[in-house]
Amino acid sequence: MKAPRHAYPYEAPPGSAAVAGVLPLACAVITHDEADNIGRCLASVAGLVCEIVVVDSGSTDATCEIAREYGARVIHRDWAGFAAQKQFAMDQCSQPWLLSLDADEALEPAARAAIETVFAGGGEPTHAGYEINRLTWYLGDWVRHTWYPEWRLRLVRRDRAAWREYNGHDLLTVHGETGRLSGHLLHYTYRDLEHHMQQSIGYARMSGRQLAESDRRIPVSKLVFSPLGRFIRLYLLKQGWRDGWRGLLLAFSSVMSAFLKYAFALEARQARNRAKNSPGDDS
Structure with a gap:
């Protein structure tokens, strides 16, 4: 499966009512000069989540404008570190469940469908959090061995989850059992x-x-x-x-x-x- 860097099947038109999901689910993203990525990221959750919160640390490009086109509530906050910034973004959400994405990530359609299945029937999901396997696009192709599989906790019950610093990286943790979802979290990593x-x-x-x-x-x-x-x-x-x-x-x-x-x-x-x-x- 090859794809150009910016290709994604869920491109909602600017100005549309992109946040129209029926799931009790918010999406939180932190940004700084992510105009090349944020549209693809938010397009992948359009119609799935009912709330999008973008916490921006001072972008000078069109990041904030693009985020608002997808119905996001954009909040400015000076940079406080990855974990602190993501925790702040999570705290601004009002829905009981959270989907935390990086600006250079996007849900594959199969992963999107798997999230819908978690909430099917209207009952409470069986786990406190769910991991999604991340697949990275690097210098023109998908990396299927060196950085794969790479399971990342991304879907969590908000009142049981927290971000913390670990070994120089940000880590999402959850109190309770976790499961795994089918499909991929597509990661459009380094520009060059x-x-x-x-x-x-x-x-x-x-x-x-x-x-x-x-x-x-x-x-x-x-x-x-x-x-x-x-x-x-x-x-x-x-x-x-x-x-x-x-x-x-x-x-x-x-x-x-x-x-x-x-x-x-x-x-x-x-x-x-x-x-x-x-x-x-x-x-």
Whole structure:
């Protein structure tokens, strides 16, 4: 299955009553300069959810205008970190159930149908949350091995769910049993290789600094064994080689990210220790 980067079958016309769903379900999305993605994301939930909340941290492109065309309530909030921003977006929703999407994600029709099945009959869903398998579009093709399967908790009972930071990433958690849905969460990731490398370095720096601020030991051996473990897991165990040159590129970018995470952590820990041990200015 190949598709151009912006293709999606649910394109509702601008200005239409896109939020007309009958399910007790809200969709929350955080954005910053996502004009290339937000229309596809919100089109995939049009007519499924009855509330869309977009929390924007200061976009300078047409993100907010496009979101409003799909019936979203757009709220400005200065950037507070991924988990905090997503938690705020969830708290602004009024429906008992939440579908949390990233702006560069979209529901595949089969996943959309699976969500409808969860609520079929009007009864309460049997689980507190549901995972959807994410399929990534990367540099012109779908990645079916290196980053796949990738189950993500996205549909949750709102009063049982919370966002938290974990290992430098945002993590949606839910109190109660979870199930899995059929279909895919389509992930239209990095624009190009440069964007990928920039994002990888940024995440590695953030993860490294968080590690440095914790009480965990940071052995130098992690600079070797963590990247090696990443390569073995992605390229060999998950058969990333079957994704061709994309799989090799993704495996080595993960190696780089793992190395940089611990390099940044060691650098930040050294700087913190130096500041702690340096004598104060008595003048």
